[in-house]
Amino acid sequence: MEPIDFDIIPAWLSQLFALLTAPLRAPFEPGTLFHWPFLLSTLIIGFAVFAATTGKGPLSFWRRYFNAGVWWHPSARADYRYYLVNGALFPLMFTPFFAVSSLVAGGVRDLIGTSVEVGTIGWVATLIYSIGFFVAFDFGRYIGHWVQHKSSFLWEFHKIHHSAEVLTPFTSFRVHPVDLLFMSLTPGLCTGVVTGFAAVFWGADIGFYTVLSMHAGVAAYHAISNLRHTQIWVSYGPVLSRILISPAQHQIHHSAEPKHFHKNMGWALAIWDRLFGTLYVPAKDENIVYGLGDGSDGEYHGVARMYMLPFAKIWQNLRTKS
Secondary structure, three states: OOOOOOOHHHHHHHHHHHHOOHHHHHHOOOOOOOOOOHHHHHHHHHHHHHHHOOOHHHHHHHHHHHHHHHOHHHHHHHHHHHHHHHHHHHHHHOOHHHHHHHHHHHHHHHHOOOOOOOOOOHHHHHHHHHHHHHHHHHHHHHHHHHHHHHHHHHHHHHHHHHOOOOOOOOHHOOOOOHHHHHHHHHHHHHHHHHHHHHHHHOOOOOOOOEEEOOOOHHHHHHHHHHHHHHHOOOOOHHHOOOOOOOHHHHHHHHEHEEEEEEOOOOEEOOOHHHHOOOOOOOOOOOOOOOOOOOOOHHHHHHHHHHHHHHHHHHHHHHHHHH
């Protein structure tokens, strides 16, 4: 038996500390949803829309959307606790995305083959690949989200996210690890195909445009995406909402009202919801009650419950059917 190498223990402890403190460092970490430019853009865009639609100022905005009824609601407090734990796991759960995307890309490239010589990649190729990657990523997220809603097994895990009774940006992290794992696989498959074909045509050195250490399209979307999980109504109007999913449309997705169930499952693009009949475009500001709609939301307002209750409910369902 080889002796334990105690010299590596400090490195392990350092990595563990970095992982556990990741949620607290998020505002200062490029590539995260809570990076400060995205938090700042959320406030600026949210207030600008509020001021334009109501004619009221910052104090009214603060009182309406930053009151204790929302931010100190039992559901919100559960989100904060869960974020401190799950926020550390969040980056790890995207490892399968990169692994699957890379494997699929390599498989496509090997299957078709390429004779492209290594050289300078032109801006047109980079632009086409950037757009293709973003669309494939968005489609993969839609498919994964659709399956989560339609599969009785996966729905038990996805219910964690929908059990939020109020929405704050922390609700973005109210996601079960099984949910995270599955949602990293479907975009990985789709982007892998696009990357594989890009490598066939332009070589393996092809890359996409980046901003703030992430895909430029994702970064642009994150400038407004935190508004999806707020109660600030930001709509794109009847025309643009058929192309892009607005924060208001995602808020409707969280509605407890039956007519809103399983609607607006898209991430950034609304075209998939249009194709598959799940698009809902609000005609006006709707007074939304959030949650599952069956009175069970409170069951999930605890960290241990969020992790374990889906397994208990699946086991209960299996026993009932047997």
